[in-house]
Amino acid sequence: MTSHPREAATPGGRHPSEFSAKPLGRVLITGAGGMLGNAVYPYFVRRSQKVLATDRVVSEPWIEKLDIRDTAKLHSVFSGFQPDLVLNLAAETDLEYCEENPDIAAAVNGDATKEIASLADSFGCTLVYISTAGVFDGKKGLDALYTERDEPNPIMVYGRTKYDGENHVRGLCERHYVVRAGWMVGGGSRKDHKFVSRILQQLADGWKVVHAVNDRFGTPTYTHDFAMNLFALLDQKAYGTYHMVCEGTGSRYDVAKEIVRICGSGAEVKPVDSDFFREEFPAPRPRSEMLCNERLGELDLNLMRPWRDALRDYIEREYADLCAGAAGA
Numbered sequence: 139m140t141s142h143p144r145e146a147a148t149p150g151g152r153h154p155s156e157f158s159a160k161p162l163g164r165v166l167i168t169g170a171g172g173m174l175g176n177a178v179y180p181y182f183v184r185r186s187q188k189v190l191a192t193d194r195v196v197s198e199p200w201i202e203k204l205d206i207r208d209t210a211k212l213h214s215v216f217s218g219f220q221p222d223l224v225l226n227l228a229a230e231t232d233l234e235y236c237e238e239n240p241d242i243a244a245a246v247n248g249d250a251t252k253e254i255a256s257l258a259d260s261f262g263c264t265l266v267y268i269s270t271a272g273v274f275d276g277k278k279g280l281d282a283l284y285t286e287r288d289e290p291n292p293i294m295v296y297g298r299t300k301y302d303g304e305n306h307v308r309g310l311c312e313r314h315y316v317v318r319a320g321w322m323v324g325g326g327s328r329k330d331h332k333f334v335s336r337i338l339q340q341l342a343d344g345w346k347v348v349h350a351v352n353d354r355f356g357t358p359t360y361t362h363d364f365a366m367n368l369f370a371l372l373d374q375k376a377y378g379t380y381h382m383v384c385e386g387t388g389s390r391y392d393v394a395k396e397i398v399r400i401c402g403s404g405a406e407v408k409p410v411d412s413d414f415f416r417e418e419f420p421a422p423r424p425r426s427e428m429l430c431n432e433r434l435g436e437l438d439l440n441l442m443r444p445w446r447d448a449l450r451d452y453i454e455r456e457y458a459d460l461c462a463g464a465a466g467a
């Protein structure tokens with residue numbers, strides 16, 4: 139039987155049926171095999187007429203192959219599938235890989251996005267482009283959060299190429315949403331390749347001490363909350379640029395401490411500065427990537443939970459064995 143990723147329980151106090159008045163029609167998803175796609179796909183597949191989920195690698199039976207750099211294939215997918223809505227999740231998301239391969243990062247995050255934006259506009263589609271807090275330089279100061287009114291000024295290849303992608307979308311596709319996420323939390327043990335899975339893996343491997351930086355600050359973003367809030371936003375047809383992150387902020391050290399607490403592990407979390415990981419993670423990272431969902435708030439559409447609640451939900455759903463094991467250790 140085809141195994142589809144599960145949809146999470148409804149986060150927050152509002153029910154998605156409030157937002158499903160207008161059918162979404164035919165939905166094309168790129169990069170569907172990634173962390174975010176794993177939450178977005180089950181959410182949208184239940185609420186749309188038809189979903190075509192694609193990625194450059196066919197890692198699941200419900201995914202079809204589409205490398206977004208393949209312009210001819212992109213054209214044939216648009217004319218064959220005739221999407222009403224395009225969710226462009228495909229991206230090079232590894233910061234170190236982007237620094238080492240700026241041409242590939244530019245081709246995927248920028249140039250392919252430009253082609254998709256132009257196609258989406260000519261087919262009369264709505265286009266959603268997922269962007270990142272990494273478009274900001276992080277110099278705003280720790281007493282203020284970045285809003286949609288702040289001017290991006292990326293300091294690394296990933297952020298620059300994602301910002302290029304944003305600008306192509308805003309410039310070329312009339313019906314667009316550029317939605318910036320923070321530190322992504324989600325994907326489970328198979329898809330999660332970011333910070334949370336790294337710490338969980340260390341706990342699973344029995345580490346007694348884990349290190350996490352206390353000089354980088356951000357806003358975790360749970361993929362299932364994001365999928366639901368995105369769906370609600372699309373219902374409004376209020377096009378533009380949005381921040382969509384969980385409530386609250388913290389350092390990587392704060393997140394690691396919370397993971398250890400949720401898992402009931404006795405491991406010690408040691409705060410270190412970024413130099414500690416300089417060799418492993420040499421790409422520049424902004425000091426602050428702390429976002430707030432100002433525009434969602436203005437529309438009374440901010441459904442994102444506090445990140446600690448969402449993180450607990452995620453770990454208990456996806457890593458129940460680890461929580462039980464660590465608690466008993």
Ligand SMILES: NC(=O)c1ccc[n+]([C@@H]2O[C@H](COP(=O)([O-])OP(=O)(O)OC[C@H]3O[C@@H](n4cnc5c(N)ncnc54)[C@H](OP(=O)(O)O)[C@@H]3O)[C@@H](O)[C@H]2O)c1
Pocket residue numbers: 168169170171172173174175192193194195204205206207226227228229230231232246268269270271300318319320321322329332
């Ligand atoms: N992860 C984060 O912390 C984070 C934070 C803020 C915003 N975002 C944005 O959120 C979106 C979703 O990212 P994610 O978190 O789900 O990351 P992800 O797990 O890396 O997913 C991205 C997906 O895109 C695929 N992809 C890469 N190049 C492609 C290409 N040329 N054609 C088609 N697919 C391609 C990747 O395949 P491979 O696995 O084979 O590379 C992967 O399946 C991205 O736009 C990203 O920039 C991510």
